[in-house]
Amino acid sequence: MLNIKRLGMSDAALLIDGARQHAIDIGVPMCIAVVDESGNLIAFERMDGGKASSIGVAQNKAYTAGAARKATHEYNAACVPGNLVFGIHTELSVVGGGLPVWADNDCVGGIGLSSGTPDQDIACAQAGIDFWYAHHS
Amino acid sequence: MLNIKRLGMSDAALLIDGARQHAIDIGVPMCIAVVDESGNLIAFERMDGGKASSIGVAQNKAYTAGAARKATHEYNAACVPGNLVFGIHTELSVVGGGLPVWADNDCVGGIGLSSGTPDQDIACAQAGIDFWYAHHS
Amino acid sequence: MLNIKRLGMSDAALLIDGARQHAIDIGVPMCIAVVDESGNLIAFERMDGGKASSIGVAQNKAYTAGAARKATHEYNAACVPGNLVFGIHTELSVVGGGLPVWADNDCVGGIGLSSGTPDQDIACAQAGIDFWYAHHS
Amino acid sequence: MLNIKRLGMSDAALLIDGARQHAIDIGVPMCIAVVDESGNLIAFERMDGGKASSIGVAQNKAYTAGAARKATHEYNAACVPGNLVFGIHTELSVVGGGLPVWADNDCVGGIGLSSGTPDQDIACAQAGIDFWYAHHS
Numbered sequence: 258m259l260n261i262k263r264l265g266m267s268d269a270a271l272l273i274d275g276a277r278q279h280a281i282d283i284g285v286p287m288c289i290a291v292v293d294e295s296g297n298l299i300a301f302e303r304m305d306g307g308k309a310s311s312i313g314v315a316q317n318k319a320y321t322a323g324a325a326r327k328a329t330h331e332y333n334a335a336c337v338p339g340n341l342v343f344g345i346h347t348e349l350s351v352v353g354g355g356l357p358v359w360a361d362n363d364c365v366g367g368i369g370l371s372s373g374t375p376d377q378d379i380a381c382a383q384a385g386i387d388f389w390y391a392h393h394s
Numbered sequence: 395m396l397n398i399k400r401l402g403m404s405d406a407a408l409l410i411d412g413a414r415q416h417a418i419d420i421g422v423p424m425c426i427a428v429v430d431e432s433g434n435l436i437a438f439e440r441m442d443g444g445k446a447s448s449i450g451v452a453q454n455k456a457y458t459a460g461a462a463r464k465a466t467h468e469y470n471a472a473c474v475p476g477n478l479v480f481g482i483h484t485e486l487s488v489v490g491g492g493l494p495v496w497a498d499n500d501c502v503g504g505i506g507l508s509s510g511t512p513d514q515d516i517a518c519a520q521a522g523i524d525f526w527y528a529h530h531s
Numbered sequence: 532m533l534n535i536k537r538l539g540m541s542d543a544a545l546l547i548d549g550a551r552q553h554a555i556d557i558g559v560p561m562c563i564a565v566v567d568e569s570g571n572l573i574a575f576e577r578m579d580g581g582k583a584s585s586i587g588v589a590q591n592k593a594y595t596a597g598a599a600r601k602a603t604h605e606y607n608a609a610c611v612p613g614n615l616v617f618g619i620h621t622e623l624s625v626v627g628g629g630l631p632v633w634a635d636n637d638c639v640g641g642i643g644l645s646s647g648t649p650d651q652d653i654a655c656a657q658a659g660i661d662f663w664y665a666h667h668s
Numbered sequence: 669m670l671n672i673k674r675l676g677m678s679d680a681a682l683l684i685d686g687a688r689q690h691a692i693d694i695g696v697p698m699c700i701a702v703v704d705e706s707g708n709l710i711a712f713e714r715m716d717g718g719k720a721s722s723i724g725v726a727q728n729k730a731y732t733a734g735a736a737r738k739a740t741h742e743y744n745a746a747c748v749p750g751n752l753v754f755g756i757h758t759e760l761s762v763v764g765g766g767l768p769v770w771a772d773n774d775c776v777g778g779i780g781l782s783s784g785t786p787d788q789d790i791a792c793a794q795a796g797i798d799f800w801y802a803h804h805s
Contacts, residue, residue, distance in 0.1 A: 341786035512615030
């Protein structure tokens, strides 16, 4: 039997709080998704003004980051024609804005943002993680 | 041109707060989804212990209730062989636990719950709506 | 942060060993799937002669049992027109042959069988669980 | 009428044994899938620590290799904009890590690995084939 560490709902709320605050600071209403280490959705928030088309995108970014334990922009860098990773974008999200959440050496989940530019999405995801690190118990 | 009334993120948070409180009261951790009047997800929460298989089910219930402006258990009652509604269960959720949210005569969204029995899911959805009615501005 | 107990690969192998032995005993080559508590596939085996159409069915049964923590035949019993559960068969498997795997009070995964009659599938799933209980560490 | 040669379950077990051993040697827990010459899954194993996001990817690689009788990295090399093969990545896996299994001049199945780099995935797939060649009857 295995023992697994994963994000709970209070962790997801902190991640979203931190990401939302940064989204407010830069003036871009976002879709924010948090998944556990198995890729299953824990929490989602569409800020007022967040794009309807970003609802699924944010979730796919979070899924990729949490279940594959890798930032979506890292997949993006490798997913170019001629690279053996090319093609993975049909199965996972390679659009910047998804970050894995690590606790020591365990990937315990992922956060995905969508509605801004990829750089804005990444910055909000990172702000969520920073806030979680500072406040979770 | 149309002017549409719809739930915002603060409304969704109230709906979830009320539903979560009832779920805690009856001791059943739930997946809770809120959509707007177009059927698009606004917010989602999987309480610690909510079932992974309920993530999609809760969202489909909320989608049906908000976009079709009808409780899923009302579809359920009509969705019996021989009734001309039968078959709709392949396109919409007819499992009890999804309720439309009305503001005066406008359907402004929907709430869907999953992880308990349909009766428990319905009760939590109603508790969310009651809480929202009492507190939204 | 949450701590989760789940089946590992050695557990999945035991579950399959027990199910396969019963399938051999009754002379019905089976598709056998084991998932973890999040519904994600751990192991799958199609015995020589197992039906190609059962590959997905066995996995869906295991997913339902593990992620929803309920035997598929229990869903089947409730999933009749007029019951508020009716319709769930479009999202989860309600075909007999999927059983949750419990360790004390935790659902740690699920096993699903397909290729025989539902009663045969259920008997093999139970044989897998019995074998696992007797041998896992 | 046709007579088809295909991998059986004992072959799939050998392929997985060889692939798993190499995965252990390089320290990367893998998802390992084996399909028959029709592309249908025979066996699957997620080693403890294998990525949840690799469950489907490994199966798609095996499917492509077995049913299209070509290594996924060969498709990858051709799947570049301007080449008439480009676009096939939306239907088949072109991510390195899937190898067809040949018996004399017949493609009898395929093996697909995922969780490492494509080069690691390919090396494990090849190790599985080498082990099978050395031990199958």
